[in-house]
Amino acid sequence: MMASATMARPSLTSNDTAVLQALFDAESSPSSGVTIDPRLPSWPATVLISHDDLGTLKTLEVEIVRELQPDKNPSVESVQDAVHKLDSIVQRYPSYPSAYTNRAQTLRMLVDLQSNEISNTNANEGSLDTLFTPEATDLVTRIFNDLSQAIDLVKPISPVNPVSPVQARLLADAYTHRGYIVLKAARIKKNHNNGDSEIDNLNVGPQRLWGFEADQLEEMASRDFFLGGQYGNKVAQQLAVQTNPYAKMCGAIVKEALRKEMTGS
Template sequence: MTSVATPRPSLTSNDAAVLQALFDAESSPSSGVTVDSSLPPWPAAVNLSQEDLLLVKSREIEIIRELQPSMNPTSEDVESAINKLDDLLAQYPTYPPAYTNRAQALRMLVDLQSNDNTNTETSSDDALFTPQAAEVSTRILADLGQAITLATPASPADPISSGQARLLADAHTHRGYLLLKAARVKKTQALQEEAVGPDRLRGLGADQLEEMASRDFFLGGRYGNKVAQQLAVQTNPYAKMCGAIVKEAMRKEIEEFEGQTQPST
């Protein structure tokens, strides 16, 4: 006798929404951010006149133009650009993009110095998390943090300019990447706590660093970075845990269904 096939159970709308949030990176709430192109480029706290903004932007572009790949910048060129950004920020300490550009220039400097190093066993990214790079990596995280602080709206519900959204997406994603890299360096190389470069990361475990990275990726995705949206789901410990639970429940449900539909003898 052949048993009657049992219908496959259907998901409720709520269950479907949960699964969508767990497994689809595109479901992160970037739609919750209102971007208004008519707004001033930066919040009132930046406190720069239109004339000053034009001046500082012009100087900033002039500096970072020297760092374009087509210019084949050397370590000396990058150090010179960093010094110029130092001077620019000393005069305009509330201008957010200069902090993100200085953070990137510092990353470039570590990359170039790492490539010049005869020790090829350490990648340029790993070099950021050695004791020798502690000062530079601390500065990078501080610059990204300051840019985020200056550009973040007072309330998550407040509309933001397109420039704010772009900077916040990039800065959160950049910081998230560095935190995730620090977590993986700790895991794969079993480094002692004091060996991870940035001062603020010392004493933190790999899981803590990954959770911090996940939050930055979530925010980077929220402000529009598609890569950050995907990484937020991959690194979110709760999403990973729930995903494993759901997968196991689905596997058991399928096995049970197939057992019920097997012909009986």
């Protein structure tokens, strides 16, 4: 018999309620631990670049990125040229975080373009994830390292420290992009362990992820998505909940309880 609706409910503390809400509601808590202060300079003091140089660099980056817009149908050569220009910025201004994230995005375009060229000559390659082919290992390692370097340059010393809107936007994008790469690595690793992967050699993808188990990678991705969500990325907020091991565990418990409620077993 179905339980009565008047059955006594367990008493939850305010902390228990907050934890459950945070686990299951992606919109409930992201950004609650982050203070974004528009009065702050765009970049923290660790970015050792003069105000004039920052203006020049921003203009140069806009010009580089504009040439890579989809309507311009960029070629492999034009994307490689953009990477070289960003390389020059990084070499001259190694503490400039935006150059790293822009280079990561540009390298990602290069991976996709080169993968398309390979798939045109080898139809079997088209079914593999473009980031996790042996040919892409060096590039995706650079992407991962660039995202990590950008995060390290601008993340606050403590989560309670306020950040500027520019700083928050970069952290949101970089954490989300890195989390996506780590999550793809986790799923490929899991598929390989289940015998479903077409990749025989697991030494593909970012070199810093080699040696981690699938569950470890998924937890790392969940952490990145959580932080990306805290800094304002809506997609990361949703993915943080989907990959949170505690949320999945609690979700399984709730599903089983509902099944028993419906079946009376």
